[in-house]
Amino acid sequence: MRKKKICMVGDFSVGKTSITQKFVNNVFSEKYLTTIGVKIDTATVGEDKLIVWDVAGRDSLSPINASYLVGASGVILVADGSRSSTVGGLLEIWQTVTNRIGSVPVVVALNKADLDGWQIDDHSRALLDQQGWDVFATSAKDGKNVEAVFKKLVEIMNCKES
Amino acid sequence: MLEANLQQRINAQLLDKLQLAYICVDSSMTVVEVSDNLSSYGYNDIVIGANVEECVDFMFGFDAQTQLDLPMVQSPSGITISVSLLPSDRLLTVLISNASNQADQRQLLQQKANENELLVERQEKLLTQLEQASEQLESKNEQLEEASRLQTSFLSGVSHEFRTPLTSIIGYTNLVEQSLQCPTDKTGSDIQQKADHLRAVQRSSRHLLSLVENLLDHGKLDSDEIMLRPKTTNLVELFQDVELLLKPLSDAKHIELTINLDIDDSTIVVIDDSRLRQCLINLLGNAVKFTDHGSVSLTADLSGDFLSIKVADTGPGISDEDLQKIRLPFWQAADTGKAGTGLGLTITERIIELMGGELEVSSVLSEGTQVSFQIPAPMLMDQECAKVLNSKQSLADMTVLLAEDDHDIAALMVVMMAERGVHLTHVENGALALEAMQSTTFDFVLMDIHMPVMTGYETLAALQQANNSTPVVIMSASTVEAGRMKAESLGCYDYLIKPVDVDDVIEIMNHVALDKDADHTC
Amino acid sequence: MSQADSPQIKALKERYRASFPEKIELLRQQCETIADGQICSKQRLQVNEELHKLAGSSGMYGYHEINTSCREIMAEIDVSDAAALVPKITGLMLLLERHS
Numbered sequence: 001m002r003k004k005k006i007c008m009v010g011d012f013s014v015g016k017t018s019i020t021q022k023f024v025n026n027v028f029s030e031k032y033l034t035t036i037g038v039k040i041d042t043a044t045v046g047e048d049k050l051i052v053w054d055v056a057g058r059d060s061l062s063p064i065n066a067s068y069l070v071g072a073s074g075v076i077l078v079a080d081g082s083r084s085s086t087v088g089g090l091l092e093i094w095q096t097v098t099n100r101i102g103s104v105p106v107v108v109a110l111n112k113a114d115l116d117g118w119q120i121d122d123h124s125r126a127l128l129d130q131q132g133w134d135v136f137a138t139s140a141k142d143g144k145n146v147e148a149v150f151k152k153l154v155e156i157m158n159c160k161e162s
Numbered sequence: 163m164l165e166a167n168l169q170q171r172i173n174a175q176l177l178d179k180l181q182l183a184y185i186c187v188d189s190s191m192t193v194v195e196v197s198d199n200l201s202s203y204g205y206n207d208i209v210i211g212a213n214v215e216e217c218v219d220f221m222f223g224f225d226a227q228t229q230l231d232l233p234m235v236q237s238p239s240g241i242t243i244s245v246s247l248l249p250s251d252r253l254l255t256v257l258i259s260n261a262s263n264q265a266d267q268r269q270l271l272q273q274k275a276n277e278n279e280l281l282v283e284r285q286e287k288l289l290t291q292l293e294q295a296s297e298q299l300e301s302k303n304e305q306l307e308e309a310s311r312l313q314t315s316f317l318s319g320v321s322h323e324f325r326t327p328l329t330s331i332i333g334y335t336n337l338v339e340q341s342l343q344c345p346t347d348k349t350g351s352d353i354q355q356k357a358d359h360l361r362a363v364q365r366s367s368r369h370l371l372s373l374v375e376n377l378l379d380h381g382k383l384d385s386d387e388i389m390l391r392p393k394t395t396n397l398v399e400l401f402q403d404v405e406l407l408l409k410p411l412s413d414a415k416h417i418e419l420t421i422n423l424d425i426d427d428s429t430i431v432v433i434d435d436s437r438l439r440q441c442l443i444n445l446l447g448n449a450v451k452f453t454d455h456g457s458v459s460l461t462a463d464l465s466g467d468f469l470s471i472k473v474a475d476t477g478p479g480i481s482d483e484d485l486q487k488i489r490l491p492f493w494q495a496a497d498t499g500k501a502g503t504g505l506g507l508t509i510t511e512r513i514i515e516l517m518g519g520e521l522e523v524s525s526v527l528s529e530g531t532q533v534s535f536q537i538p539a540p541m542l543m544d545q546e547c548a549k550v551l552n553s554k555q556s557l558a559d560m561t562v563l564l565a566e567d568d569h570d571i572a573a574l575m576v577v578m579m580a581e582r583g584v585h586l587t588h589v590e591n592g593a594l595a596l597e598a599m600q601s602t603t604f605d606f607v608l609m610d611i612h613m614p615v616m617t618g619y620e621t622l623a624a625l626q627q628a629n630n631s632t633p634v635v636i637m638s639a640s641t642v643e644a645g646r647m648k649a650e651s652l653g654c655y656d657y658l659i660k661p662v663d664v665d666d667v668i669e670i671m672n673h674v675a676l677d678k679d680a681d682h683t684c
Numbered sequence: 685m686s687q688a689d690s691p692q693i694k695a696l697k698e699r700y701r702a703s704f705p706e707k708i709e710l711l712r713q714q715c716e717t718i719a720d721g722q723i724c725s726k727q728r729l730q731v732n733e734e735l736h737k738l739a740g741s742s743g744m745y746g747y748h749e750i751n752t753s754c755r756e757i758m759a760e761i762d763v764s765d766a767a768a769l770v771p772k773i774t775g776l777m778l779l780l781e782r783h784s
Contacts, residue, residue: 005223012276037234071223570741577692639740661743
């Protein structure tokens, strides 16, 4: 079984831990508990064993700790579709990623798609389109597109390897 | 054994105090040495000779040269650890320390900070929404104020319009009353004067009446109560009617009134003739009223099922500024001195809209004014026209039932219809009508509403229930609109108000005959 | 109906006009029943019934004044008291009288 390290990165409170927990353990909690440092979980996608680094979110005081990214072969950029600032923040976070580990395979999860009034504004949409990223509207709550995000990333990583 | 240089860096005491644990791996990432306390962090299966990337999840992806600090990693035991990768010449040492206190403190602080920030973000969002809502409210408020202002000006317009004729009526009746109280002078001139006064009262009353009628129309238009009732109409006849009506007015002012029609005499269209007539009278009446010299002309043509009408006059014209206002209720040019209700054009414009057209007004000061509009007027095919025009024949073949309890009315209807070639079977109430309709098939039924035993409404309901679709035309002495609506909801074909004009009945029968033919050809 | 009437119509009209005294008598009876003060709803209904009939037929026979007078009284019948109604009905009777 091939092993791969991937990182969940994004602003605080966008649902990185929720997506990871939904994917790995199929659980969801409404309660917000901020992640300190990093949580590491494993999951299997097809022939691949993923080591998922659920990295503490970026906030106004602390940037992403890039040390956690070392050795990762892909990242999932997570934003909250109902907070457009977190979508815009993805660009800076991606900069942090590429500075440290280069342009690795990436997919974007726009989370909390289950919320009323969840809508990506045109500016954010253009910004994502410009990057050429694969974007998924996900909901850790009802599981929408959660598996798809991970599968897509694995697909891109495998494609890059071969 | 720990390597000597490391032994120097970490003395055993500190190692114990900090609950330090370690793993040493060689250049191929194979475990060569581990501390005993590793299992306290949940790393139980790390054996010498194993590949560290296989047995320690956080080590995957690193090589022996990696120098890295990984603060606050959650270990399998749940305890938060800090990890330092310290490469040397031959070995990589992975130092693990307990960071749970630090993590707990950080957790508290970070949680609060993040929650605060979320709160601020939410507040900002709410504030924006609040601002938007308040902007919307403000604009709504402005709209309401505008509506209320319009209503107030409408009401003051109405009051003003009523005041003038009422004042005149009161004034003249006072004069008449006074002259009756002192009947000393009975000369011819006195009688002449009284007659003049009474005529003035009549004029004002008629004006009031037309004002009330216009107001009612206006109100109905506002509440969408005016329904169009299109029927087959000979356009040329309609225009001739209108010309006859307005000719005395234009003659009195020595103005030339011309009607130019590019329409064939036999053209039949489907249109609400009474509403169209109302619009034409209004527009032509206006033109004649405001024109003191020259002419007023109406031009009409019909092409592609659209009727285009243009009314032009050689009146004083309307300034650009006033053109903006002429469509407002009660607006009247200040200096013309012409009497009017100020509702005519508003109503005309809205009826034309209802008929699917748009009233356009253009004007040049001291040259004249042109108003024009175009409305759908579906033309009947030649053969259908022929049918309408030659329908007398087919009417004679129709079987018609009359349900009417008043013998005087029934007798008159029977004779008058017979003079038009139509034979009526007469019954005295709804129950008898139903009975007759069971034994004979009628093409057409004329029915009174107010009848003993079974009323017209009850009869319509019974027919509806029995799925009997014989066209029933109601004749009612009631002018209340609710009566018409009730009868229509019960499926009546048409609704006539007494006194009924038999020619209207004939026209409706023509319709029925046409519909019937259309059904047969389908 | 202003054009030359056929003999049949003329006869009908004559018959209708001849029924005026009968109609006046009916109205007089109605007046009597309500003249002594209070009118109950049943009486109002009866009066309305008579007026409704008269309105319909008089209009058809071209007596527009009578038709209008009937309608005017009908419009007020629910809100007028006997003191107001009786003079109006009397006025209508006079109209009929004049035409008969």
